[in-house]
Amino acid sequence: MDHNVNQESINVQELIQQKSMSQKVSHKIGKMIPSILFLFAAVSILTTVGIIYTLLSEAIEFFKIVPIWEFFSSTTLKPLSQNPEFGILPLINGTIISSIIAILVAGPVGLMAAVYLSEYASDRVRRLLKPTLEVLAGIPTVVYGFFAFTFVTPIIRSVWPDVEATNILSPGIVMGIMIIPMIASLSEDALTSVPNTIREGALSLGATKLETTFKVVIPAALSGVIASFVLAISRAIGETMIVTIASGSSKNFTFDITESMQTMTAYIVEVSSGDAAAGTPIYYSIYAVAIALFVMTFVMNLLARAISRRFREEY
């Protein structure tokens, strides 16, 4: 401090008073900050509301042409025929089947990868593997699509010749590969959050490491594991490129996984990249399909949240 200043001339309270005068303005701004932040938060909510509004208003036009009941119950989808028929069931069927194949691949593999990372891997291996998994999660889906079409499908066909050149099996498997990192990473978080004292409790009773992992740690982390599965399924439902490229555009209602099927997303891509004139039933139909898709993924996400909240363990 400058020792030339006369000690007695310093009055701290006075200085604070002066300061607080100049702070009046910034105080006002400070008061406004919550409102400003609220605006930013509101933007994302408004966008969502806007999307839903657009979808709904166009879908309502569609349901003026095609009765809503027919749309959701018919297994025939012939949008381009002379007498077009719009039943969404073939698309829902394709979506569900491809998602089931994906989760059958990704569930076990992802969970085992998570178990390995959290229970068995040394710190060094973990530090190496986790970023690798995250790289896998960053690959553009169009690359996965080509991988399915040009690599996986030929391999499947060489061992199972009945499989068609475009089929739902191959993109289902590749979607599974795509969501493995998501399941592995989220499940690993759930497993590592199980405290060590619980593992020690099991081991001290004479349980082997395997028994401890499968009978105590995984059950304790079950809510997180299931939530990761549900989120991954929801991701598979919304996945577009892989099925568009590798599953073709057959609109058959079938349960034969060797055949081509179309998913809801792939249908939207096909129609919107074709030259459907605005105002035609086929143009409006993609909004109706989009609404159904939106509801499906929305419900899955709600489900994931409900599961992880309902079964949350307080350690």
Added chain:
Amino acid sequence: MTQTIAKKNESVKHLPRLTTVSNDRLSKQKVVYQVEGFNLWYDETHALKDIELSVYDREITAIIGPSGCGKSTFLKSLNRMVELIPSVKTSGDISYQGNRILDKHFKVEQLRTKVGMVFQKPNPFPKSIYENIAYGPKIHGIKNKKILNQIVERSLRDAYLWDEVKDRLNENAYGLSGGQQQRLCIARALAIEPEVILMDEPTSALDPVSTSKIEELIQELKSKYSIVIVTHNMQQAARISDRTAFFLNGEIIEFDLTESLFSNPSDQRTEDYITGRFG
């Protein structure tokens, strides 16, 4: 053992008494654990130095000493839980019922089936009260529902918890109070009928009422089990144990009958510790 000159008179005074008591009790006692020249390192930290100690059948052996002196490390060596820390290295010998448990080929699961453990903080599984108790028997192959029901009831009765939980066996164990959770963990250990129970400061996280309940329980259990209990509460050791080992900086300074150790410590450092001059 180190003998302090200043204490010479007293040591001489207490010697005859020690031998009479020893004749009474030592001769009858079967040795459960024999620890000889045991050393343990965490990387470079020499945490246990030349430990010599015997645990006798159906006795309560207390381990006391200031924080960080190696009590927990020693206790966890007795069921080899200490190996969960990768940096641990050991030398010397620990035998349990005549078997050298540090041998590479010794099966730790077998040891831990015979030697139960209760931890400092209650650590029930996030499962129902029933499942917490049934877990041990189940992993050891007991599937019969009727037998399991019996085991659950008996273990809970032995841990004096039955009356408090008998109507809520299917509720999550996390709904119990801290003291109840700790008694549940004791019941969980009892369910597989071990021979020894290791306890690491089992009451340090509990209120006085729960603490005295658990102290009573421990004394009850002595008729069936050998117990090794770590405590930094000297009164607790004096109240409940038959023998006490005083640890300091990874060494055993004194190991004796509890009465003798507290009334006539043979080492100055023991005396300083039990009279509260440090720790």
